[in-house]
Amino acid sequence: MAAVTPLLTTTDLCKAFGGLRAVDHVDFSVAPGEVRAVIGPNGAGKTTFVSLVCGRIAPTSGTIVFDGRDITAMPAHERVRAGIAYTFQITSVFPNLTAFDNVALPVQRTLADGRGSGRLRDGVMAALSRTGLAARAGTPAGALSYGHQRLLEVAMGLALKPRLLILDEPTQGLSDGEIDSFVGLVREIARDATVLLIEHNMPVVMALADRITVLDAGKVLAEGTPDEIRANAQVQAAYLGTEAA
């Protein structure tokens, strides 16, 4: 691992809301091609942490380096163009636009940036096909089932051709069958992108993650392979509320 230059590094990253340190001196790095899960109890600062990475909120202190560039002060929309895509925890598709138009927005972004090629329509249909939504291209997003809206959210993330795809609780509210196909989709995405996955569903985390970072009260509690994390007494304590041995 040490030989590979990380795709994303945060150094001493902090975010305070008043007196609350939601993210507290986090040093974190992800290698290219990795699927990294970020887990932790409710309120551990997971969403705040990835919001700092994608630029939705500004850090109180610390630095963020993406692909060798310091992006700490870069506006969110430029980070997206640099290759960081974020899919929202609360489904955030455009309900009044068709599924096609929802995906056309990120596709036209990559075309305008010179990162994509070919026709708009082909790019949109490719992203919809990968998520199994091609037949619903003309349906307004608000009329899709919840599971399909989650998939549309992922299709929009995919269509940005990200180098780092941040999935914020993607399986929340999905049925077991939908979760299975979702795991397959993320595996396929991980072939050409690095994935940062925030997830509560432990079987999904264990099935997908190469490495896991555990956050608790804004701090990194532990980091390691799924097996290491499963065996970690401190992690068990944070989740189960028992005293650490």
Place this chain on the structure above:
Amino acid sequence: MTREETSIRTWLLHALVVAALFALNFVLPDYHHGVLARVMVLAVFAMGYNLLFGYVGLLSLGHAMFFAAGLYGAGLPMVHLGWGAGAGFATGLAAGLALSLAIGFLALRTTGVAFMIVTMMFSQVVYLLTFYFGSWTRGDEGLVIQQAERRLSFAGFDLDLTSPATRYMAALILFAVVLALTLAIVRSSFGRVLVAIRENEERTRMLGFDVFAGKLAATVVSGTICAAAGAAYAILFGYVGASFASVQYSILPLLWVLLGGAATTLGPLLGTLLMYYLIDGSGDLLKAWLPGWNVSHLGIVGLALVVLVLFFPRGILGTIRGRWVRWLP
């Protein structure tokens, strides 16, 4: 229906509307002929307003300043410097472009109610400036552009813009150009981004779009279209007065667009036309039905606004699109 079929159908519909307006030139009686020429120019004002209000979802209460920028931008050099209609129209456009760029840059730092108030205040500044520089603008009394100035000469043609038929055709050409422009914009990828900003600004930002730049571009296009309407109004109807910069002229385009249907390309024309005749006809009706009440046409405007917002928030074409004709742009 495929996208190509929708596209053909849409352009055909708009071409038919323009053709119908062209045909009306030859059949309308004098009075209504004059009204329609005026309505087409004011509909351009409404289309400019609709671009920002309907598609981007930004409610401005100060668009009179852009109309006034075009009106005075064209009228002042024509009256004081003896410029021709073509040069006057160009300076009117330039004034609107410069003003909307500056106002957009300042006002777009706010959203929602604050945006409404900030645009209204800037518009009041423009209104008061027309009095401050009263020695040139003659304030409320206004300026009359002489018939001799209101001519357009090019390539051997000499058009008298004060003759009814020529004036009607000039208004129709401006209307058709701006209608085609708005249709092209809302069907373009830029138009898709504007609608995305209206629907969910944060999501649009996280898809890599510079939301501020998108709103600023829309404000400039909107302001410049409104200035084109103002400049055309000065040239075609020969009067430049402070009342066009008053708050009433910021409310009217909102009302026209709400009536016709916000975020529909043809709504502004329909709304302007109906509201014009409603106000025009209401004077006599009010006198006949409510003698002695002395209700002004502003009362009618206010009542129309309340009824619209309560019962038809999507306007006429918005309701038609929602219920029956989904492909309507």
